[in-house]
Amino acid sequence: MTPFFTAPRRLAVVLAACGLLGAPAYAAPLPSVVDKVLLQQPSVRSAQALLRATEAQITQVRSDFLPSLGLSYRNSDARDETQGRPVDRNVRRSDASLRWNVFNGAADTSRLRSAAFSRDAADADLDSVLEQVAFEITETYADVVRLRQTMSSLQATIARQERVETSVAQRVDAGRISSAELDLMHVRLIQSRTLLGQLRAQLGTAEYRYRLLTGEAPNELVPPGIRSKTVENDIDALVERIHERNPRLRAALQRSSARKADIGVARGSFFPAVDLSVNKRLDNNTSPVPVSDTDRAAQLQVSIDIPLGGKNLGRHSEAVERHQAAQADADDLLLKVSREITDLYRQFTEAREIAPLTERRVVAAQRVAAAYELHFEAGRRSLNDLSIAQEDLFSAQRALIENRAQQTTLQAQLLSLAGELRETLRTHYQPAPIQPELLGTTPYTPALAAAPVPVVDALPAPEMELAPAAAAKPATAATTESDAASPEQRLEAWAAAWAARDFDAYRAFYVADFQPGKGRSTADWESERRTRVSQAQSPSIHIDNLKLRPRGTERLSTRFTQHYSAGHYRDTVRKQIDWVKVDGQWKIAAETVLAPPAPRPTGPTTEATQ
Template sequence: MTLPLPARRLAAALAACGLLGTPALAAPLPMVVDKVLLQQPSVRSAQALLRAAEAQITQVRSDFLPSLGLSYRNSDARDETQGRPVDRNVRRSDASLRWNVFNGAADTHRLRAAGFTRDAADADLDSVLEQVAFEITEAYADVVRLRQTMTSLQGTIARQEKVEAHVAQRVDAGRISSAELDLMHVRLIQSRTLLGQLRAQLGTAEYRYRLLTGEAPDDLITPGIRPNDRDADMDALVERIHERNPRLRAALQRSSARKADIGVARGSFFPAVDLSINKRLDNSTIPVPVSDTDRAAQLQVSIDIPLGGKNLGRHSEAVERHQAAQADADDLLLKVSREITDLYRQLGEAREIAPLTERRVIAAQRVAAAYELHFEAGRRSLNDLSIAQEDLFNAQRALIENRAQQTTLQAQLLSLAGELRETLRTRYQPVPILPELLGTTPYNPALAAAPIPVVEAPPAPEIELSPAMTSAAAGTSTPPVSVTAKETDAAGPEQRLAAWAAAWSAGDFSAYRDFYLPDFQPGKGRSTADWENERRLRVTQAQAPSIRIDKLKLHQLNAERMSTRFVQHYSAGHYRDTVRKQIDWVKVDGQWRIAAETVLALSPADPTASQVATPR
């Protein structure tokens, strides 16, 4: 049984205070938005106003139809006729039909005004839906941002505590001044104070998320929206938002409704012509009077001519209200234009500096690790090390906030265009930050080409390759490699290996993923989904990647299994990487697919060994 929204919100609030058990894990962002959107009070209010506007149209349409009247009279009276009292009983029934023939088209303009009002209410509902969807997206991203920031800060505190213990040992040994220990105490107090502030902010963000969704904010992943080519042209984006912005559309519809009200007011200047038909259906009077109407039918035309200044004032009021509504729409257009320009430029800047924030984190990790070694060796001061650790946290915090800012800015722009809900259904894509970038251990993106562990392995039996096979795998015109082993049919895996490298170089993750088994196990305790998310980021976001394969060797285990070993040269942006790799293939439904992928240790005698992970 599903609890109503107030009950679920109360339960969420109690759970936040620790009074209830832990609820179920939260659904992905698009599912959360679709599930709770129509339950929001603001949405239900907008829906009620829309239904009220539709009912108003029904009322106005009824003015075009004639009105039917029926009357019945039953009276007992005491009359005087020539001085003689008479008790008289009257039973009488009449019918009338009244129809307005002409009223200066006031009814027509009133119907138009009601239609525009209904369209404005519909646009208001769209606006509220988009705004609530943005608020949920913002709250979702805020929870993720604060949690990641706390994770980074907790890692910094752990490293500071480790340094503090070493400093305390040196102080006890009399090797350094006790002021150095006081310095570490100050740094730790600052970090722990900030951690407390972040914990409070996270509690507020989680409570807001619960109030908005009625769901527990558990297991949330950094949300993201795939870019659209249409959004790259600012002028086209502004024009599209001007056309589709729900608030602006509602304002323009209200202006049109006020303009139609002017026609209603003008109709009051014209005479009103009514056609009425009256008919007596029955008349029974006891005793019968001297003279009375028993059966009758009457056709009547009446003309009402308005006098005085009431209608003139009504017309002036309608004109002024239309001008005010149009001015409000013009003012909203200017505000929306300024808002679009500001958001678009902020989003462009956030995307521009996104790669720099990752590089800053990587550099800060190296500096902090190096300074820690230098401090142990007495080549750096404790203050230098503390500053380097603080710089690392600030770099990670900037990276986290940049990811959250991109999502919220893009969601806000889409909300202005009335497209956020649809985009969440079609272009939503989680973009988790790599755990290595939130840690303190130096991370080298060049090794992302092969995230699986490096192992020592015995050499595999080799086979002699034909020139065509060698060229297909290496992607070059390298002459064939002379090796010794029995011949085997390896053209299938070699061609697949060349296509695998081409898909990686092209950044086509769908094609790249298709080379692996559907349930490919990456090792290191990671799931297939985690591996897919990580490889999607590495394949699609690499800057001009290039993969070159040489020294290819094959070993056929049986008709359904094949192993390939080769040296892989990888480059992307400013990074270069050379590794020795083994890929194991299995034949599934007649197609060779990758079952395992292992990075092997390069031999010290290998001339390419010094090229591993060397930035250019």
């Protein structure tokens, strides 16, 4: 027989495992992958060979029930002496015999039963190997998908950290914050990149294992899923069903039955063996013919063998002990399977119950990270708070990814224990991708994405007394503009355009070369504000505590408290907007978020000194 692993084939296997041979651009869904490569696995081929071997044993045992036919032929030359004279004699003789064992204490019957149980055990072993290999492929498939999703989430987090690092570096260069803040970002980035390297190594191992199992590259893998109805909610019913169908347990019980049948084989050795034989001489030709010889004959013979000694007694004792050991192994396996089922089922139900919580955690972490980024830009949160929020977002996304993979793996393992994984993959498989919004760094709901980004482009304005303006009215979209509009009206129209999500009207309130500060260009600011203004969900802007201070005929400053809401987001900040008159119309030249006023320790509440 030609060896399976010939030199060219070994080379092809190694190259395919290393990804050096051409692979299809698209990998089939999980059920197709399992069906395609299942029978190619060495462990499966070994189990199939052992099953065929047990079937051959049954054929051997069955032959003992049939008689045995014997034929003999003799052709000899001899020198005999007859009456003192030597004679050269040639003998040609043929005989036939038929022998049949008619009784041996039912040892053959017990031996046939033992072989049949062994074959059933080998068949159960094959099912167990098939289910185990199917689970290994499923586990590896899910592992590759999990690591790829985790790396994608971490790479998005690193990109976000790098943007913050750039912003912090600009502030450090400007002397506005300590260089220790930049060191903090370096530490966070080093930690993230180190983790990314570890994940990349784990992914390489998982992909290599996938290639070994399937013989193809893991391209375009879709997160696998199995409809949950295949796992029962009643743990007792699940345990009972798995006890009945678990291939390993079935194999152990069949082997115990085979060892019990071997006891019957050993008992048969205590009984006499009765053989019936028929012998017939077919031909006899002797030259020269002796004085007396048998030419034709037929004989019927019955022989009885009575065993003596302790050999058979020892054989019986051995068979009894082996049966007890096999039954103890089956009982031990039953306990192990029961513990394994219970543990896996508890883990699966727990993973399934916390799945909605992991999604909510991601949504909340996205909002916190986005809000902290806004607050950091406004000087209301520290860099450490922002970096912790970003790491919390990645941790939440990683927990969500691992929860999905864990559910699939645990459910597949339970189905494998029940011997139902292959069938379930064919009938109850469905892709289970995670919503892309949950793996992003932007908030899942559009309301937070449209929250205002405060602009801090310079040091806070010096303290000054502002003249009280007329009571500001809530901004409405109906506010009109004109060249003769007062600054109060222009401010109300600015807020109304924002509330109406009309970016073009909103942009028209700023000077053409508006400088947002923080090293950003006017184009970057316009792109960012266009997204946040136009995508807000039912925004509302309310202005109160408005103060005015003229700075000549062409310039003035306004200070006010801004109350902003969009969807579920709420924010209140103090702002200063500097106006300049361009072509007879007031335009925004600078926009600054101010620190909240410090509360007075005593006395009645009054307007804080600005």
